[in-house]
Amino acid sequence: MRIDCVVNGEPRRADDVWAGESLLHVLRERLGLPGAKNACEQGECGSCTVYLDGKPVCACLVPAGQARGREVVTVEGLGDGDLHPVQRAFIAAGAVQCGFCTPGLIVAVHDLLARTPSPAEEEIREALAGNLCRCTGYEKILTAVRLAAGREHES
Amino acid sequence: MTGQILPGARSDGSAWSVGAVGGAVAPGCGSSGGVRCVGGGVGGIGASPVRPDGALKVRGEFAFSSDLWADDMLWGATLRSPHPSATIRGIDVGAALAVPGVYAVLTADDVPGDRHYGLEVADQPVLAVDEVCYRGEPVAIVAADHPETARRAAERIVVDYGVREPVTDPEVALAGGRLVRHVPIRKGDPAAVAEVVVTGEYRVGMQDQAFLGPESGLAVPAPDGGVELYVATQWLHADQRQVAAALGLPVELVRLSLAGVGGAFGAREDLSMQVHASLLALRTGRPVKMVYGREESFVGHVHRHPAILRYEHGATRDGELVYVRARILLDGGAYTSTTPAVVANAASLGVGPYRVPNVTVDAYGVHTNNPPCGAMRGFGAVQACFGYESQMDRLAEAVGLDPVEVRVRNALAEGGSMPTGQVVEGPAPVARLLELVRDRPAPPPVGDDPRQLPGGVANTTAPEQVVRGVGYAIGIKNVCFSEGFDDHATARVRLELIGGEPTALVHTAAAEVGQGLVTVQAQIARTELGVERVVVATADTSVGSAGSSSASRQTYMTGGAVRAACRAVRAALLARLAGGSGAGADDGGVADDGGAVGDGGVVGDGGTVGDGGGRVAGGGLELAGGVIRDAAGRTLGTLVDLLAAGPVERSVRWRHRPTRPLDPVTGQGDAHVQYAFAAHRATVDVDPELGLVRVVEIATAQDVGRAINPQAVLGQIQGGTAQGLGLALMEELQVVDGVIRNPSFTDYLIPTILDVPPMAVDVLELADPHAPYGLRGVGEPPTISATPAIVAAIRAATGLPLARVPVRPEHLTGTG
Numbered sequence: 021m022r023i024d025c026v027v028n029g030e031p032r033r034a035d036d037v038w039a040g041e042s043l044l045h046v047l048r049e050r051l052g053l054p055g056a057k058n059a060c061e062q063g064e065c066g067s068c069t070v071y072l073d074g075k076p077v078c079a080c081l082v083p084a085g086q087a088r089g090r091e092v093v094t095v096e097g098l099g100d101g102d103l104h105p106v107q108r109a110f111i112a113a114g115a116v117q118c119g120f121c122t123p124g125l126i127v128a129v130h131d132l133l134a135r136t137p138s139p140a141e142e143e144i145r146e147a148l149a150g151n152l153c154r155c156t157g158y159e160k161i162l163t164a165v166r167l168a169a170g171r172e173h174e175s
Numbered sequence: 176m177t178g179q180i181l182p183g184a185r186s187d188g189s190a191w192s193v194g195a196v197g198g199a200v201a202p203g204c205g206s207s208g209g210v211r212c213v214g215g216g217v218g219g220i221g222a223s224p225v226r227p228d229g230a231l232k233v234r235g236e237f238a239f240s241s242d243l244w245a246d247d248m249l250w251g252a253t254l255r256s257p258h259p260s261a262t263i264r265g266i267d268v269g270a271a272l273a274v275p276g277v278y279a280v281l282t283a284d285d286v287p288g289d290r291h292y293g294l295e296v297a298d299q300p301v302l303a304v305d306e307v308c309y310r311g312e313p314v315a316i317v318a319a320d321h322p323e324t325a326r327r328a329a330e331r332i333v334v335d336y337g338v339r340e341p342v343t344d345p346e347v348a349l350a351g352g353r354l355v356r357h358v359p360i361r362k363g364d365p366a367a368v369a370e371v372v373v374t375g376e377y378r379v380g381m382q383d384q385a386f387l388g389p390e391s392g393l394a395v396p397a398p399d400g401g402v403e404l405y406v407a408t409q410w411l412h413a414d415q416r417q418v419a420a421a422l423g424l425p426v427e428l429v430r431l432s433l434a435g436v437g438g439a440f441g442a443r444e445d446l447s448m449q450v451h452a453s454l455l456a457l458r459t460g461r462p463v464k465m466v467y468g469r470e471e472s473f474v475g476h477v478h479r480h481p482a483i484l485r486y487e488h489g490a491t492r493d494g495e496l497v498y499v500r501a502r503i504l505l506d507g508g509a510y511t512s513t514t515p516a517v518v519a520n521a522a523s524l525g526v527g528p529y530r531v532p533n534v535t536v537d538a539y540g541v542h543t544n545n546p547p548c549g550a551m552r553g554f555g556a557v558q559a560c561f562g563y564e565s566q567m568d569r570l571a572e573a574v575g576l577d578p579v580e581v582r583v584r585n586a587l588a589e590g591g592s593m594p595t596g597q598v599v600e601g602p603a604p605v606a607r608l609l610e611l612v613r614d615r616p617a618p619p620p621v622g623d624d625p626r627q628l629p630g631g632v633a634n635t636t637a638p639e640q641v642v643r644g645v646g647y648a649i650g651i652k653n654v655c656f657s658e659g660f661d662d663h664a665t666a667r668v669r670l671e672l673i674g675g676e677p678t679a680l681v682h683t684a685a686a687e688v689g690q691g692l693v694t695v696q697a698q699i700a701r702t703e704l705g706v707e708r709v710v711v712a713t714a715d716t717s718v719g720s721a722g723s724s725s726a727s728r729q730t731y732m733t734g735g736a737v738r739a740a741c742r743a744v745r746a747a748l749l750a751r752l753a754g755g756s757g758a759g760a761d762d763g764g765v766a767d768d769g770g771a772v773g774d775g776g777v778v779g780d781g782g783t784v785g786d787g788g789g790r791v792a793g794g795g796l797e798l799a800g801g802v803i804r805d806a807a808g809r810t811l812g813t814l815v816d817l818l819a820a821g822p823v824e825r826s827v828r829w830r831h832r833p834t835r836p837l838d839p840v841t842g843q844g845d846a847h848v849q850y851a852f853a854a855h856r857a858t859v860d861v862d863p864e865l866g867l868v869r870v871v872e873i874a875t876a877q878d879v880g881r882a883i884n885p886q887a888v889l890g891q892i893q894g895g896t897a898q899g900l901g902l903a904l905m906e907e908l909q910v911v912d913g914v915i916r917n918p919s920f921t922d923y924l925i926p927t928i929l930d931v932p933p934m935a936v937d938v939l940e941l942a943d944p945h946a947p948y949g950l951r952g953v954g955e956p957p958t959i960s961a962t963p964a965i966v967a968a969i970r971a972a973t974g975l976p977l978a979r980v981p982v983r984p985e986h987l988t989g990t991g
Binding site for chain 1 (some may be wrong): 236321386389627632689886921927
């Protein structure tokens with residue numbers, strides 16, 4: 021089947037998509053956007069988090085056909101030429117180790133701070149409970165969120 | 176704060192810490208990376224410059240092994256055994272080959288070279304040969320034009336199995352002669368008696384590394400008949416050797432490059448899809464990509480050995496250890512992998528970091544039809560630590576001492592002797608680490624915010640039923656490879672003018688797996704060469720082996736090699752300054768530094784000292800900011816001038832000081848290179864009615880010798896501690912009759928951000944005189960003692976014996 025949708029602000033088309041393919045597969049293997057990651061492909065780890073019509077979803081759980089005519093934003097679409105403050109904060113805080121969870125966390129934190137510009141500790145933890153990280157023990161991720169929140173306040 | 180530490184000099188005063196709450200960062204951690212470090216140079220050692228791969232990773236543009244793509248590529252899939260033990264009477268691939276879009280279906284008969292591989296013993300089939308020995312063993316592989324086509328075709332392969340009764344009980348395996356290795360340790364009087372005796376049997380479940388980036392890679396057939404392999408691995412050259420043997424090719428025709436690694440933790444030491452993708456690529460003449468799904472990943476790599484540990488500790492009434500007797504049984508599963516080395520670790524580290532005059536330890540590894548077990552962070556030391564630290568708490572109770580006091584009373588110290596007879600050289604601050612975590616302020620008492628209660632937002636826990644407990648543990652780990660293994664790492668460093676600016680190119684085969692090794696390599700080059708611009712090349716097999724990114728060894732080993740190569744470059748520069756050896760010849764020197772100075776592996780350029788910080792060589796010359804000055808501060812030359820004659824390149828193979836095998840009867844011998852220590856204090860809140868545990872705080876104290884990159888050190892300590900928490904409370908592959916029942920992140924739980932508490936960290940920097948910059952391996956120790964500390968805290972809260980990890984709710988409610 022054919023899928024037409026808007027990805028990171030641009031109209032994109034994928035042809036010969038199998039009915040069983042996920043949005044994640046189409047993004048990664050057909051549209052050249054491997055930023056969303058394939059860690060579990062069952063909605064448990066959050067590493068494939070993307071925006072679908074402005075709401076964060078696990079792209080692995082979205083059948084590709086459901087993205088037809090809708091707007092997708094991936095981690096590749098967050099920076100505006102330069103790094104987004106959330107991305108900068110992750111680097112500065114040491115929240116990136118292997119980096120496989122990072123794209124999903126960047127989108128999740130981007131969404132959290134859009135809704136709650138200055139989240140309390142417990143709010144951050146609840147918001148990121150669906151994003152697994154195996155390297156950091158999460159401490160530096162919390163630091164990154166605080167850093168990003170502080171910077172966004174200043175600006 | 177980070178003080179300057181000279182190798183060979185002990186520096187007791189050097190300690191720093193981060194608090195449990197807030198965004199505290201380690202010294203030298205700067206967001207810009209523009210931190211002037213001890214030892215000289217912007218972004219040199221002791222600083223925490225920005226990771227060179229950081230920007231790519233946050234943009235989603237870093238190429239992990241599952242992100243690779245090639246024109247005309249095919250997808251591989253693997254058919255795996257549904258039985259833990261069976262003969263194979265026949266395989267019919269006809270139906271699979273008939274599927275449109277399928278290009279190849281291969282079985283063991285299609286393996287042109289050695290049909291078995293393995294890290295220590297080549298006993299694991301590339302594809303099953305006449306039998307299968309664990310559930311999930313690869314039997315056949317398929318290449319097709321779509322991953323789903325490949326998977327469906329694999330399902331159409333008909334295998335005629337003769338199902339056998341699997342051996343899944345390690346005790347039965349041991350009694351039945353399926354021994355992989357027995358390591359005995361005998362020290363002192365085996366018949367020693369003591370006033371106080373405590374015994375216990377403990378069990379450790381099968382933990383999984385559960386890295387997030389699945390096994391994956393791309394194999395591209397080469398015009399010369401070889402293959403280019405882009406994979407996520409921990410040791411490129413070990414892969415190369417095994418892949419070449421299986422393909423029946425000379426190693427130079429099997430060229431590996433490191434693709435982005437989505438975590439490792441030991442699970443990438445053994446091969447997974449490397450040979451399979453290469454076989455399919457060579458057969459089809461097209462690039463072949465393989466990517467495991469999560470379920471396949473859980474059966475596609477080795478796990479942490481489950482263990483049964485029996486301990487008897489004898490002590491005086493004052494709590495001084497008289498003897499330790501232990502029997503440790505490790506289930507290695509179907510194939511050997513690294514079981515022999517895991518057994519040696521469990522045995523040689525089996526009494527912990529304590530002075531024990533009389534030791535009798537027997538550690539066994541056996542073959543069963545359970546999933547193969549091998550390397551995971553902590554590597555044999557994790558299992559033993561749960562046993563001996565549980566025992567130290569029992570001893571504390573038996574003699575009426577505080578848990579920290581009984582440990583301090585028996586603490587190993589510098590100059591002390593291990594059960595193997597090996598003398599611990601260099602700092603061994605066991606007592607001090609325990610005191611550091613003990614003396615931390617206690618976390619605040621339980622509140623009534625449901626998000627801070629064991630039941631969480633489900634709001635199931637009433638605050639008044641919560642009981643709090645505090646527990647302690649300390650562990651010991653060997654760093655680098657042991658038992659006489661010829662452990663080396665090679666680095667090639669080239670200094671040249673690029674755009675008129677001196678630039679160092681560092682090339683090794685060392686695997687960056689997330690730990691930050693690429694950053695550390697660049698830091699060392701900056702410090703040693705006094706340049707700011709450093710490029711770390713992609714790790715591949717065109718340079719000599721770096722050894723594995725395991726055993727907490729890579730900063731020590733590849734860091735040591737990079738330092739040695741940089742110093743060789745400096746020496747060549749100095750010669751050029753002196754008008755010595757022809758400048759044009761300085762483009763490819765290769766030196767084997769192994770024997771330069773036998774003890775300590777210190778590069779043999781005598782005049783170079785310590786942290787160096789850009790000192791060129793003898794005579795007090797200093798290289799900083801691209802200028803060479805003498806002791807009086809006079810400028811003798813600039814890098815730009817010296818490099819105008821051409822680049823300088825040196826390659827050095829570097830070794831740590833030699834180790835020796837363990838005596839096969841007594842277990843005596845100087846088997847280990849370096850010991851590392853970490854201590855934990857865990858504070859938990861328990862809801863005993865629901866069997867729920869919330870870890871309130873974990874405090875860690877660790878001696879890292881020298882923090883080359885403080886931010887990365889903290890990352891290792893916090894991440895490692897979280898994995899220890901996982902083993903304490905939730906992580907276990909449920910293996911029933913040889914079958915993993917929970918191969919998913921739905922059912923195999925790893926800690927989320929809700930499970931991991933704030934982690935206070937105290938870091939000591941007590942230089943090891945034998946190690947580069949005095950550093951001590953960092954990655955594994957925090958994983959080792961976190962588990963027993965948390966279980967001790969739950970015992971303190973509940974009074975339950977809890978002799979098994981992970982602790983499940985039913986162990987707390989008495990319903991399981």
